[in-house]
Amino acid sequence: MSSIESMTVQSQSAAGDADLDAFAPEVISVRDVTMRFPIPKRYREWVLHPLGPRRVVTALEHVSAEIRAGDRIAVMGPNGAGKTTLLKLIGGLLFPSEGEIRVKGLSTLHHNAAARKSVGFVFNEERSFYWRLTGVQNLEFFGALDNLPRKVLQQRIGELMQLVGLERAADQMVSGYSSGMKQRLALARVLMADPHVLILDEPTRALDPVASEKMGSLILTDIHRGTRKTLLIATHGAEEAVTLCNKLMVIDDGCIRGFLNLAELNHDAATLREYYRHCVAGERSA
Amino acid sequence: MRAFLYKALAFIRRDFRIESGYQAAFIMGLVESLMLLVILHFLGQLIHVPGSTGLGKYGRGYFPFALIGVAFARYFDLMLRMFSESIRTAQVTGCLEAMLSSQTSAITVVTMSSFYSLLSGGLQLVMILLGGVLLFGVNLGTMNVPATLLILLLSIGIFVGFGVLSASAIVWLKKGDPITWILGGMGSILGGAYFPVEVMPGWMQKISYIVPIRYSLDALRMTMLTGASLPSIARPLETLLAMAMILLPASALLFTVAVRKGRKEGTLVQY
Numbered sequence: 001m002s003s004i005e006s007m008t009v010q011s012q013s014a015a016g017d018a019d020l021d022a023f024a025p026e027v028i029s030v031r032d033v034t035m036r037f038p039i040p041k042r043y044r045e046w047v048l049h050p051l052g053p054r055r056v057v058t059a060l061e062h063v064s065a066e067i068r069a070g071d072r073i074a075v076m077g078p079n080g081a082g083k084t085t086l087l088k089l090i091g092g093l094l095f096p097s098e099g100e101i102r103v104k105g106l107s108t109l110h111h112n113a114a115a116r117k118s119v120g121f122v123f124n125e126e127r128s129f130y131w132r133l134t135g136v137q138n139l140e141f142f143g144a145l146d147n148l149p150r151k152v153l154q155q156r157i158g159e160l161m162q163l164v165g166l167e168r169a170a171d172q173m174v175s176g177y178s179s180g181m182k183q184r185l186a187l188a189r190v191l192m193a194d195p196h197v198l199i200l201d202e203p204t205r206a207l208d209p210v211a212s213e214k215m216g217s218l219i220l221t222d223i224h225r226g227t228r229k230t231l232l233i234a235t236h237g238a239e240e241a242v243t244l245c246n247k248l249m250v251i252d253d254g255c256i257r258g259f260l261n262l263a264e265l266n267h268d269a270a271t272l273r274e275y276y277r278h279c280v281a282g283e284r285s286a
Numbered sequence: 287m288r289a290f291l292y293k294a295l296a297f298i299r300r301d302f303r304i305e306s307g308y309q310a311a312f313i314m315g316l317v318e319s320l321m322l323l324v325i326l327h328f329l330g331q332l333i334h335v336p337g338s339t340g341l342g343k344y345g346r347g348y349f350p351f352a353l354i355g356v357a358f359a360r361y362f363d364l365m366l367r368m369f370s371e372s373i374r375t376a377q378v379t380g381c382l383e384a385m386l387s388s389q390t391s392a393i394t395v396v397t398m399s400s401f402y403s404l405l406s407g408g409l410q411l412v413m414i415l416l417g418g419v420l421l422f423g424v425n426l427g428t429m430n431v432p433a434t435l436l437i438l439l440l441s442i443g444i445f446v447g448f449g450v451l452s453a454s455a456i457v458w459l460k461k462g463d464p465i466t467w468i469l470g471g472m473g474s475i476l477g478g479a480y481f482p483v484e485v486m487p488g489w490m491q492k493i494s495y496i497v498p499i500r501y502s503l504d505a506l507r508m509t510m511l512t513g514a515s516l517p518s519i520a521r522p523l524e525t526l527l528a529m530a531m532i533l534l535p536a537s538a539l540l541f542t543v544a545v546r547k548g549r550k551e552g553t554l555v556q557y
Contacts, residue, residue, distance in 0.1 A: 037552045059552075085552070093387055095550045113389065121387045127380030132304045144296030145388035145395075147289065193389065 027118075027197060027230050028067035028090055033099035035060040035085050035254075059085040061254045062099070069196070072224060072231040074241035074262075076276055077251035083234045084124075086251065087199045090232065091121040103197065120190030124201040124234075126182050131175040135166055135185050138174060139192065146193040153192070160188040163222055165214075180211035187218065197230045198223070204240060212240070220244050238269040238276070248272065250279040293390065294398050301402030312406070319360075319414045326352045327422050340482020344511045350425075352480060353418040354507050357411050358441075359479035362499055364407040365400075365445035366470060369453035370463050372399035383555045392545040393538055396453050400446075428513035436516070437509060440526040441502035447533025448498075454537070454544040457554065473499040501525045 036056040045052070060082045067073060075083050088094045089101055092108040092115050101108045106115040129138050136157055143153040161167045164184035169177065177185065183203055190198060200219070204212035220243070224231060235241055241248060242262060250258040257279035265271040305312070330349030341351055373396055376382035385395045418424040452465040476483070476490065477499035483491055494500050501522040508514035516523065548554030 035552075088552075091387060093383060093549065093554075094552055095546070097550070113391065116387065117389060119387075123380075123383060125380045125383070128384040130300065130304060130379070130381060132307050133300065137300075137303060141296055141300045142384065142388060144293055145385060145390040147293075147389050150292070189384070 024068040024070050026066050027069045027071075027104055028065075029100075029102040030063055030065045030067075030086070030090070031100045031102075033060055033063045033086075033089060033096045033101060034058065035082075035089060035094065036097045058254055060089070060096075063251075063254070063256055064099075065249065065256060065259060067230060067232070069230055070228045071247055072220075072245040073233070073247045073249055074245035075232055075234045075249045075251060076236065076241060077257075078280060081251045082254045083251050084201055087121070087201055087232060087234055090197075091119050091199050092116040093121065117193070118196045120193060120195035120198050122183070122186045122190050122198070122200045122203055124203070124205050126179060126206065129174045129182065129185065132173060134171045134173055135161065135177070135181075135188075136170045138185065139189060142189050143192045148192060156192050157188075160191055163191070164188045164218060178211075179206040180208075180215065183207065183215060184218070187215075187223075191223070194227075195229070197232070200231065200233045202234050202236070204235070204237065212237075216240060216244055238272045242267045242269050242272055248275075250276055252280045293394070294401055297398040298402045298405065301399075305402070305406070315410060316413060319410060320417055322356060323353070323414065323417050323422065326356065340478075340484035344507050346511050349422060350418070350511055351482070351507060353415070353422075353424055354510055355477075355479035355503050357414040357418075358438075358503060358506055359473065359477060359499060360414075361407050361411045362441060362445045362502065363470060363473070364403060365442065365449050366452060366466050367449070368400040368403040368407075369396055369446075369449035370456040370466060372396065372403075373453045373456050377555055380555075386545075386554070393450075393541055396450065396541065397446075400449065404442075426510055428511070430509045430513045430515060433509040433514065433516050433519065434506060437502065437505045437519070437523065437526065440523070440530050441498075441506075443530035444498050444502070444526060444533055447530065447537040450537035450541050451533075454541045457541070457544040457548050460553075469497075472497050476500065478503050498526070498529055501529075 036058050038054040038056050041054055063082075063086065075087065077083050085094065089096055089108065090103065092101075092103070092112050095109050095112075103115040104118045106118075108115045130141070133141070139157045139160070140153065143157065148156065158167075161170045164187055166181060166184055166188065169181060174182065174185065183206070187200075187203070203219070204215050207215060219231065219233075223229060231245070233240075233244055235244075242265075245262060247261055248258070248265070249256060258275065260275075262272070265275055327349050330347055330352065333348040341348065344351055373382065376385060376395075376399070386392055415426070419426055448465060448469055452463050455463040455465050472493075473479070476486070476494035476497045478494070479499070483494050483500055483504075486494070505514075505519045505522040505526070508519050545554065
């Protein structure tokens with residue numbers, strides 16, 4: 001058995017055993033979660049089988065994972081593997097078809113609003129802002145939705161615009177922002193409510209290498225180091241994963257194929273790539 | 287209550303800031319309303335029979351009848367559409383998911399997203415009525431103001447209820463909202479905005495009993511044109527009250543169910 005193979009087996013049987021923060025409290029618990037998306041019936045199906053059940057796509061199947069406070073997890077996998085679905089389930093934006101997800105002990109299904117309080121979600125969708133409002137006006141609106149009192153909100157907006165480096169573009173319409181600026185604004189938006197868990201869905205997807213580096217440094221140096229927030233970052237970049245994260249979760253075909261501490265891969269991008277390839281290709285050949 | 291107002295103001299401020307960039311739309315809406323008033327005024331010159339079928343009970347000619355009918359029908363129609371439109375706009379602009387991931391419930395998001403339309407539509411309503419009074423000499427001096435406001439409030443309750451039902455349909459079906467289609471279509475013919483219900487054939491009049499706008503417009507004309515007291519409009523008032531009491535909680539419940547279904551099936555932000 002190669003070293004990579006042994007790591008896969010080890011990580012699947014006892015994920016996180018080698019975790020340096022093994023004694024940190026568990027903040028997210030994903031228990032035997034399955035997510036199925038029904039496919040709308042076509043006209044032909046309505047005519048031929050009007051009462052028949054709809055077909056479904058299984059995006060995740062019997063997924064379990066425990067995530068501890070302060071973990072920085074890189075969630076990797078091919079397109080359509082189920083990464084965003086898992087993140088949206090943890091963020092309480094989707095409800096699982098089976099199984100349960102708990103955030104700080106609260107079920108995302110039964111105590112959705114309370115569970116969502118602990119989670120901030122940075123979408124990979126650039127269009128999640130009002131483009132005809134300025135950056136500050138957008139934050140004022142979304143901050144009010146998070147029940148932040150006006151005084152606190154104003155102060156927080158000032159601090160966060162400075163943190164994400166948008167203080168000079170604060171009064172500029174979002175329509176004039178670059179992709180990188182919108183990503184940083186999205187980060188400022190979720191940080192307003194100061195959540196314990198930050199979910200970042202491909203935060204550097206539309207960014208050039210320099211902007212990606214800046215974003216990475218912002219996440220790691222300014223956000224994580226100061227507050228020890230738990231981070232879940234969906235990414236396709238091996239370098240980004242080893243720089244930003246301490247754990248790696250590989251998802252493919254709706255299942256977790258590997259979940260291990262990056263120290264086991266020596267925080268090396270090449271080893272990570274090899275491990276990733278093994279997880280994905282190994283399962284396919286099997 | 288303070289928290290509610292604070293959040294409501296945030297929604298109104300958001301929409302005002304966005305809409306203030308489109309002043310032309312507001313002005314064009316007003317010009318369109320003014321043109322409609324002119325058309326109705328000249329039609330009123332043709333139909334100058336104060337005692338004619340259906341108009342007699344209001345004691346006025348056609349123009350005051352149509353002015354109130356058209357002004358309020360447009361306002362109620364706006365209410366019917368504004369919730370589903372706000373949901374669809376939020377879906378298309380990509381902001382729905384961001385709003386629903388906040389600490390504000392889905393029903394609050396959809397309700398408050400309509401506040402600005404409610405206010406700007408209300409302003410247009412007042413301006414149409416003022417236009418009728420100032421430009422065409424409609425006398426509203428006998429209006430029973432408290433009774434009119436009560437009828438208006440109940441009617442808003444009903445159309446908000448239908449509007450939220452329509453938003454539930456949009457969450458469920460994405461496109462093609464049957465509530466607006468049925469109510470909007472039926473209301474424009476059977477509601478009595480342009481002509482009295484009494485001029486329709488008997489079978490059509492019978493169907494019009496299930497159209498809520500019929501009761502609203504009848505009661506509003508009675509209180510605004512004849513100064514009718516509350517006891518004299520007891521029947522439409524009771525009907526409106528019963529409809530509002532059923533519709534408001536039922537629509538909120540259905541919307542919550544639709545959002546839950548959307549979260550379960552992953553279709554909430556699809557459009």
